[in-house]
Amino acid sequence: MKDKQPKSNTEVLEQGGLSRRNFLGASAVTGVALVGATALGSSLMTRESWAAAVKDAQQKIHVAPGELDEYYGFWSGGHQGEVRVIGVPSMRELMRIPVFNVDSATGWGITNESRHIMGESAKFLNGDCHHPHISMTDGKYDGKYLFINDKANSRVARIRLDIMKCDKMLTVPNVQAIHGLRLQKVPHTKYVFANAEFVIPHPNDGSSFDLQAENAYTMFNVIDAETMEMAFQVIVSGNLDNTDADYTGRFAAATCYNSEKAYDLGGMMRNERDWVVVFDIPAIEKAIKAGKFSTIGDSKVPVVDGREGSELTRYIPVPKNPHGCNTSSDGKYFIANGKLSPTVTMIEIAKLPDLFAGKITDPRGVVAAEVEVGLGPLHTTFDGRGNAYTTLFIDSQVVKWNMADAVRAYNGEKVNYIKQKLDVQYQPGHIHASLTETSEADGKWLVALCKFSKDRFLQVGPLHPENDQLIDISGEEMKLVHDGPTYAEPHDCILARRDQIKTKKIWDRNDPFFAPTVEMAKKDGINLTADNKVIRDGKKVRVYMTSMAPAYGITEFTVKQGDEVTVVITNIDEIEDVTHGFVMTNHGVGMEISPQQTSSVTFVADKPGLHWYYCSWFCHALHMEMVGRMLVEPA
Ligand code: RUQ
Numbered sequence: 026m027k028d029k030q031p032k033s034n035t036e037v038l039e040q041g042g043l044s045r046r047n048f049l050g051a052s053a054v055t056g057v058a059l060v061g062a063t064a065l066g067s068s069l070m071t072r073e074s075w076a077a078a079v080k081d082a083q084q085k086i087h088v089a090p091g092e093l094d095e096y097y098g099f100w101s102g103g104h105q106g107e108v109r110v111i112g113v114p115s116m117r118e119l120m121r122i123p124v125f126n127v128d129s130a131t132g133w134g135i136t137n138e139s140r141h142i143m144g145e146s147a148k149f150l151n152g153d154c155h156h157p158h159i160s161m162t163d164g165k166y167d168g169k170y171l172f173i174n175d176k177a178n179s180r181v182a183r184i185r186l187d188i189m190k191c192d193k194m195l196t197v198p199n200v201q202a203i204h205g206l207r208l209q210k211v212p213h214t215k216y217v218f219a220n221a222e223f224v225i226p227h228p229n230d231g232s233s234f235d236l237q238a239e240n241a242y243t244m245f246n247v248i249d250a251e252t253m254e255m256a257f258q259v260i261v262s263g264n265l266d267n268t269d270a271d272y273t274g275r276f277a278a279a280t281c282y283n284s285e286k287a288y289d290l291g292g293m294m295r296n297e298r299d300w301v302v303v304f305d306i307p308a309i310e311k312a313i314k315a316g317k318f319s320t321i322g323d324s325k326v327p328v329v330d331g332r333e334g335s336e337l338t339r340y341i342p343v344p345k346n347p348h349g350c351n352t353s354s355d356g357k358y359f360i361a362n363g364k365l366s367p368t369v370t371m372i373e374i375a376k377l378p379d380l381f382a383g384k385i386t387d388p389r390g391v392v393a394a395e396v397e398v399g400l401g402p403l404h405t406t407f408d409g410r411g412n413a414y415t416t417l418f419i420d421s422q423v424v425k426w427n428m429a430d431a432v433r434a435y436n437g438e439k440v441n442y443i444k445q446k447l448d449v450q451y452q453p454g455h456i457h458a459s460l461t462e463t464s465e466a467d468g469k470w471l472v473a474l475c476k477f478s479k480d481r482f483l484q485v486g487p488l489h490p491e492n493d494q495l496i497d498i499s500g501e502e503m504k505l506v507h508d509g510p511t512y513a514e515p516h517d518c519i520l521a522r523r524d525q526i527k528t529k530k531i532w533d534r535n536d537p538f539f540a541p542t543v544e545m546a547k548k549d550g551i552n553l554t555a556d557n558k559v560i561r562d563g564k565k566v567r568v569y570m571t572s573m574a575p576a577y578g579i580t581e582f583t584v585k586q587g588d589e590v591t592v593v594i595t596n597i598d599e600i601e602d603v604t605h606g607f608v609m610t611n612h613g614v615g616m617e618i619s620p621q622q623t624s625s626v627t628f629v630a631d632k633p634g635l636h637w638y639y640c641s642w643f644c645h646a647l648h649m650e651m652v653g654r655m656l657v658e659p660a
Pocket residue numbers: 155156204267348349403404454455516517
């Protein structure tokens with residue numbers, strides 16, 4: 026059998042002639058690749074220049090022990106359902122925030138507090154998150170919230186960045202598959218914009234399979250960011266893919282790949298052009314205020330009709346099946362990424378008021394340029410210096426191009442707007458430069474998220490890791506400086522400066538995260554930080570206890586078989602990081618209780634006998650001894 030594992034550095038170097046694959050395979054092993062496309066292109070780097078490039082890359086991403094990263098990165102966990110917090114440039118994973126999944130370490134999806142936040146949808150054990158975005162004030166991250174979509178179960182969740190926990194979750198009504206998600210940037214994130222991807226019949230009562238019918242449509246969904254309730258919905262022609270908002274606060278735009286309202290591949294590719302739909306947000310608000318809306322079924326959410334011909338929207342034709350939709354950080358353009366077309370379309374935002382006012386009659390009149398960038402453009406990001414970076418799925422490259430030059434070239438001038446094409450390894454999807462969604466895009470780091478890893482890492486069976494790459498864009502040339510495997514499937518990520526995120530080190534006793542539990546305790550006359558008490562309420566038993574390393578406030582309690590038991594624990598430790606856990610063996614429950622936090626979990630005591638409970642977070646030299654017993658008397 027041939028050994029298919031990647032070769033070590035030295036082995037590859039020893040071979041002298043560095044083929045592209047071996048060369049890249051080698052860099053995967055060190056976790057460091059080097060390289061501008063130019064260097065790769067020549068493929069004849071000397072051992073010395075290669076070693077120098079490796080050293081340079083290592084220095085750039087090296088964050089010494091005890092030192093902190095410059096940026097917080099938030100990675101979507103894709104169909105794994107969580108959000109991961111990554112330090113950049115070290116690419117060290119700092120934390121995982123469970124959202125649309127169940128997490129046994131923290132008890133997310135298990136505790137009453139988390140299930141209360143998840144609401145009805147707590148019954149779902151899966152999710153598929155794509156797009157993490159941080160709330161903004163005046164076009165800059167305010168570090169308050171991070172929002173993320175769940176395509177699988179049509180949800181939008183909010184994470185409070187001070188505690189890095191999900192605190193709100195909304196199932197968007199009347200639609201299927203929330204995909205594209207972005208935030209209003211200016212004057213602040215009042216709204217979350219969320220695209221429902223799939224066209225469905227209305228009412229969707231099982232009487233129709235027909236997508237061409239007048240009553241088959243999807244909607245653009247606008248959520249109040251503070252209350253996390255629906256603000257309004259906008260019916261669109263075609264379907265919706267990705268979205269973004271502008272820097273004036275007036276417009277949001279979305280790509281549509283299924284203007285055909287087709288149900289299969291061939292049908293969805295029939296039209297030569299699909300479109301970008303632009304929403305006039307204040308005009309929609311005005312229409313709703315004036316009562317010009319309807320509702321669907323039992324839903325109270327105002328719905329306006331924004332289909333072609335509406336005063337509230339404009340449809341701008343772009344080459345077929347566009348994908349990413351990105352607002353340039355200078356605020357000038359909505360950029361639609363061609364996917365099937367080798368182009369990106371630059372829509373000039375300053376011309377949109379005239380398009381809405383009817384002074385521009387041909388919607389194509391707002392197109393500043395259709396820029397040829399390479400094969401399979403999916404997403405674009407910006408460095409704040411006038412350059413855009415687009416992932417080319419088919420070419421497996423990141424292309425750096427200059428926006429002003431691209432417009433000049435489109436208008437017939439002889440100018441080369443393509444600045445560089447950098448090979449990334451395998452098909453890239455999303456791409457994200459530091460602070461790129463804000464007016465403060467700082468052009469330092471670029472993350473390319475690749476959809477395959479193939480032979481770049483030690484093999485781990487038929488399911489391969491994905492592949493995240495960190496690219497230094499601070500200079501003239503893009504340089505790949507780090508390459509790391511990652512679990513399924515970071516669709517997208519976002520980078521914020523570390524000073525923009527302010528976290529709490531210890532829970533505040535008044536935190537709304539566990540307010541419903543505090544409310545329940547109040548009704549039971551319990552002082553959560555002091556009392557250790559068992560309260561019986563018919564077949565319901567509530568066990569209130571404190572925890573302080575290394576002991577629970579109650580080490581034994583008795584219930585009857587069939588009782589519904591709620592264990593409420595308040596961690597009265599005040600020392601940072603002394604987190605306790607609670608696991609009732611053989612009952613499927615476990616949870617985190619961090620300092621000054623109250624957590625609770627409910628289960629049925631259905632097995633007579635003695636059942637140990639124990640602390641699951643290592644909290645003390647006597648952590649193993651932090652235990653207790655529940656006695657279940659037979660019914
Ligand atoms: S969009 S497939 Cu982020 Cu490329 Cu979800």
